[in-house]
Amino acid sequence: MASFVSLKDVYKRYQVGEVTINASDGMTFDIEKGELAVIVGPSGSGKTTVLNMLGGMDSCDEGIISVDGSRISGYNRKQLTLYRRYEVGFIFQFYNLLPNLTAKENVEIAGQTNKDYIPAVDILEKVGLGERINNFPAQLSGGEQQRVSIARALAKKPKLLLCDEPTGALDYNTGKMILKLLQDTCRKDGMTVILVTHNTAITPMADRVIKIKNSKVDSIRINEKPTPVEEIEW
């Protein structure tokens, strides 16, 4: 039985002028269902490329990527759109909320695409923003915006939650709260969460830590006993 998420010899190359850059140089790793996996590595090591490929935003040039038994590496444009629409949730460093929509509307816009979704108010209450559902992003703090972003990702009940440096633009405490929310989501709802960061300090909270260096998988470590976020300091 294959793993829930699996990458096998995945290559991704960019042509910049006459130079070919390998953003992913034969990466291989697996992630099991319900795990909180952290992909960690320095800037430009290719970790975001991996996440983008997993999220269906980018395609690989070689190798196999499969999620829940589907081989998304062979998907065409339309299939990728459907994959993004129904199967994955995305959380960005800069939240990428639509500035012209209120918190509630930002969540609804994702829910609108799915038949089966959690009502925006419910999910916003769940992430602790029940009071601010009618505020525009500009009226929310960074942490609050990121929580809206998480609510937006969760509203459509994805199979997979992908987070790209979710704390990168947040202060320490707020970042911690966000990580806690993600860890709770994983633990309590059994959501598979993949988190990309350059910050090695937060790796103890993960079930699985995949270290990437120079576009290659450097090491994979399984944390038998992940540390709760509250206990992590960096």
Next chain:
Amino acid sequence: MKAFNKNTFREISKTKNRFFSILLICAIGVGFFSGVRATCDDMKTTADNFYDENCLFDIRVLSSFGLTDGDKEALLEIDGIDGVYTSKYTDLSLHNKEHEYLTRVYSAQNEDINKIDMVEGRNIENEGECLISCNFVKSGVAGIGEKITLEDLTEADEFPLSKKEYTVVGLYNTPMFISITQRGSTNIGDGSIDAFMIVDEKDFTQDVYTEIYATSDKLKSEKSYSDEYKSLRDELVDKLEELGVKRSEIRTDEVLGEARQEIADGEEELEQAKIDGEKELSDAKQELDDGKQEIEDGEKELLDAKKELDDGKKEIEDGEKELASAKKELDDGKIQLDDAQKQLDDALKELDDGKKQLQDGKKVLDDTAKQLSEAQAQLDENRKQLEAGRTALEAAKAEFNANLAQYESAEAELKSKEEQLLAAEQMFGKEAMASYRAQFEAAKQLLAENKAQLDAGKTQLDEQEQTLVEGEKALADGQKQIDENRALYESGVKEYNENEKKLSDAEKQYNEGYAEFSEKKAEYEKGVKEYENGAKKIADAKKKYNDGLKEYEDGLKEIEDAKVKYADGLKEYEDGIKEYNEKIADAEKEIADAKQKLADAGSAEWYLFDREDNVGYAEYESNAERINKISAIFPIFFLLVAGLVCLTTMSRMVEEQRTQIGTLKALGYSSGAIVRHYMIYAVLGALVGGIGGAFFGCVLFPWVIMYAYSMMYNITDFVFLFAPDNIIFSVGSMTAAIAITVYFSCRKALGETPASLMRPKAPKAGKRILLEKIPFIWNRMNFFAKISGRNLFRYKRRMFMTVVGIAGCTALSLTGFGLKDSISDIVDLQYKSIYKYSGYVAYDENASDSELQTVYDDMLGYNPDTNYTRALIKQYETKFENSTVQCYVTAVENTQIFESFVDIHERVSREKVSISNGAVITEKAAKLLGAKVGDEIELSIGGGKTRKVKISGITEQYTSHYLYISGSQYEEIFGEAPKYNIVYFDNGITGDDSEEINKFSEIMLKNENILAVMMNATSLSSIKETLSIMDLVTIVLIVSAGALALVVLYNLSNVNITERIREIATLKVLGFYDAEVSSYVFRENIVLSIMGGAVGLLLGHWLCMFVITTAEIDEVMFGRVIHPLSYLWAFLVTIGFSLMVNLIMTRTLKKISMVESLKSVE
């Protein structure tokens, strides 16, 4: 610094799209601006080149007495006049096959002035050859090699040329008349010249020149329509006017001196002729009077004889009359006699009949008497027999009664004996008595037999009795009948006796009548004899009378002959008087005319004309000026939109490059240097695009417009000036506008600190919009509509600009469509709603009434229901205050019919205006003149006498100018009855039915009084063709509008997308389909397009009206109505372009990479 510049150029190659869009919008803006602005000068220069090349005259001199070589030399002496050329012309009617055309025939043209342009054929080489103007040939009437005939339409005695027939050898264009439609006016025919012709100067019979053309080198070096030209020319004209006064005096003496002597000689001659003539006449009169006396004497004698004869005749007549009455009396007597004779005969016959009847009656009576007595005898016999029977019966009755009594006693005895027997039998028994019994029975039997005998006897007696009674009854009946017959017989006898008496009376009467009759007959016969004697006497008298009568008649005849002779003599004498009077009057009139002419001629006068007096020349200028007016509003519009678009683009660019600006600032570059970077970028685009656009526009727009006008003017060889000032101004203003927008875009960014610049600019915060406060609508909108609604108001500036850009596009399209509407409308309005008649025929104005009747007959021959009325059409120069317009004065014979042919009404109020109430002028002419109802305008032809007309109405009209008046008003104004020259008709032909038109024309043109047939249906199609040139202008407008719309929308959409690329990428990450992403963006575009379209329709209506009023040419009034469909089309064109841009942008949207767009700002 070098690296910094490199950065700028690399920037350009990196953002080709953006740079190109700036370049393009500048090209379109500048191209349109400079192109339309250049057109006016290009047109004028093209015309100037044409005039210079063809050596068009500068000043034209005409004199009322003609011009001489002396005038020519005097002109040459004037400073500023460098060329002087003489020319003769005359206006004639040109015949060709079946048409007639008013033609101005010129003497051979000089090479150095008004140079003709030989289009085809060769110049005149032999006698009897001519050249003809091209426009004439265009109408397909005469070609090279064809023979034409000229005819004089005036009543002059002398034909102005030595020949009447010419062969066409060449076709030419003349610079003098550049207008294809207008060729000036003349005072013959309908006043409008159709063609020009050139013949050898030797062919002209007149010695003097008609006109002299002058050129000036100084003027030639100036541009024709420039102010310099005008002022120099005016100076020259002033000088020539002075000269004109001097030369005119000389010419007057030359011409009039001769004429005065001639008149004096003529007067003297007349006096002598009067004296001679009067003597001759009085001699003749004496002779005639003598003859008359003789005749009168003879007549008197005859009169006496006549009286005698008449008396005799009367006597005879009286005798005859008496005789006739006697004869009548006799005839009456005869008739009476005959009647009496007949009556007598009838009576005799009746008498004989009566006698015979009477005898017959007597015989019948006798027979009857005899019969009666016989019957009585038999009756008596019968009665006797009956009485004997009665007696016998009585005896038989008595015997029977005795026998009956005997029987009854025997019976009673028998009865008693029976009782005894019975008692005996009882006592003795029967046996003992049996013998007694038998005896008794026998006795009884015997008795019974007696009884039967008795009964039979009784019956017989009754029967006899019966028969007797019947016999008695028959006897009584017979007696009664006989008695009746006898009574009848007796009355018959009585009647007979009466008749017999009557008959004898009648016989007596008859005999008396007959005696009377015989008496009368004898009397009558005597009368007849008397009558015959009288008749004989009368016949003798008659014979005598007839002899006398014959004698009298002979005498009478003699007198008659004498009388005829006298009358002849008298007539001769009267003719003589008449002839004498006429001759004298003619001579007197001739002298008076000559004197009048001399007085009329007054003195010679010079008329000076410059090019402005040339129809096409001035009109061409005003057309060019009109384009200039349009260029004042149209292109600025383009420039404005282009500037707005650039502003948006550049400010977006600056915003996008905040980080770079921050970095540069941080690196220590001055604000100026940074601004320069963007300045160079934008200004380079503006310059390259602007200069390219200017050159392109300066060819395209002038070409299109001049090409359109080349269908109205003979001017070819278009000149494109590329005037530096125009190009510099338009490119400069565009560049300046762009530079200012760049400065304003940068200023805000440069005001920030480098640090804040390097941070990504927070996207514009969302805001609730007003609409959300209206839950009624807001709650009904779907999710995406809400987002679009908010987005629209989030970027107000972009919204404003898009609306303006699109409104501009719609306005331009609407102008294009509206222009086309208003132009194509006029033809139908003119020829369907206003002109209701079928056409008109022009006929020889000198035609007699009977000749005119043939024209009417031919019309009615085609269609008996044809309605028609005559009119006089002549072109006049109308003047009011300082404006002049060439106007057709139309005097109408029957205004009522004419008003059913032409719908004369005020355009706005649709109120009817009637010609019978006064002169009615067409709308455009009134507008050009600036005249209103109630104003008095002046009419004149070629500097002739001026008449005044008061305008009493203004009517809707789209092509040409007319002044409608009634025939009677014409007479009031011009002091003479109108010489009608055309007949308007309505014969049912309305559509372009060429078969019917040909049929009709053929009939009409066979009539030699008809000069031309014009059908409205034909004019309609030819005008439609001419106006189709405006389609070109329409297309240019719509294409320009489209290009503008495309560029504006493309630019703004591009800005919209780049500005919101993160949002779009986010939507993609969220798994939105391509269509959903597109609609998220384009929903706004469509809303903006609709808003812009709506604004544009309002703007366009105004723009279109402006263009229509400025662009229309003098001859024509454009319609003032834009069709509803055109609004729709203009709107659809805009929406169409908007959708096209959306389609293009869909591809761009598809290509947006999520990864790239969402990359964290580093």
